[in-house]
Amino acid sequence: MNTTRTAVTVVGSINLDLIATSERLPTAGETIGGAVLSEQPGGKGANQAAAAARLGGRARMVGAVGRDSAGQRMLDALGAAGVDTSDVTVLTEPIGTALIVVDRDGENQIVVCPGANAHLSLDGVEFGPEETVLCQLEVGLPVVLEAARKAQGFFVLNAAPAMDLPAKLLQRCDLVIVNESEYALIPALAEAKLVAVTYGGEGSAMFEQGRKVAEAPSVAVEVANTVGAGDAFCAALVLALRSGLDYAAALSVANAVGADAVGDPSSQPDLAQLGQYLEQTASASDAR
Structure with a gap:
């Protein structure tokens, strides 16, 4: 595995997560x-940036927060994780909030109020050829399209929440990451060049134009x-692939990181360095 720190720039949402933990989820009207x-701290973009930094990547966040105490707390949390926040814009709109x-x-129901995320602009933001750009769909689709156009290097889309995606966006994606529900909701992914699909307790798999080419438990x-x-x-998958791991090994490492995150109540959990998860999965593989 290449030990050079991979540069990952995340373009996406920054939210305040308001979490109610209950015995069970309510039914409609209950x-x-x-x-x-x-x-x-939360938001898919911020969560991914924090994870990338804690795993050992050079992480930069491009996003927007409100000019309020909650916005400052989100910036402080990203900074504490080791994320470069110099391209996070502070706006008059309130911080994005997830209920x-x-x-x-551990199952959840989530409603997202975008707040400042809906006003994110990439004006003045540039991406170098060595940077991996990682986007999600909690910010406006036009912003994602602009990021895809501006990105010079490896471009990754976490297609969540699921929605119809323009063909030109999918054609630009070097990698798309989805869960099994999102994969089913976006039929066009069957033609995408490279798609990673997570199956919860069943592991994950990699598909090239709809053909499974690797999987990991x-x-x-x-x-x-x-x-989170x-x-x-x-x-983890982005860092593992960009570090030179093959598809199966990268999926295994990402599964181990995801499992670590599932065991932590935080949306931005503390994580070990990526190499430790690689050693862990290698040992598990040798024991089988």
Whole structure:
């Protein structure tokens, strides 16, 4: 594995997560009492940037926050994780907010209020040829399209939340990352050049133009919170692939990182260096 620190620039959302932890998720029209409320840094973009930095990448965040105390807290959290926040814009709009309900098994329901994320602009933002650019779909599609156009190097899209994607965007993607539900909701992904699909407890797989070319099993873990697990997986997979690992090894490492994140109640969990997960998965493979 190449030990040079991979440069990852994340273009995406920065949110304040308001999390209610309850025994179970409510049904439509139902009120449930006895939940515990917490606030923490979140947003798919920020989660992925924080994970990339903690795993050992050189992470830069391009996003927007509000000019309020919550916005400053989100910036402080990214900085503490080791993320370069010089391209995060501070706007008059309020911070993006995610309202999350998590049950005792770690399953969740999420409603996102975009706030400042809806006003993100890439004016003046440039990307170098050595940078991997990682986007999601919690910011406006025009911003993602602009990032894809401006990116000079490896371009990755975490296509979440699922939506119809323009053909020109998919053609630009060097890698698309989705979960199995998103893969089913976006039929055009069957023609994409490279797609990584996560299957929760069933592991993950890599597809080239709809043909499975690699897969890796999941890592058993006690679930605390699934909110940031997919984001940690995305960051780890990008770093692993860009470090020179083959598809199966990269998926294994990303699965191990995702499992670590599932066992942590935070949306931006503390993580080890990527090399430690590589050693862990190599040892597990040798033991089988």
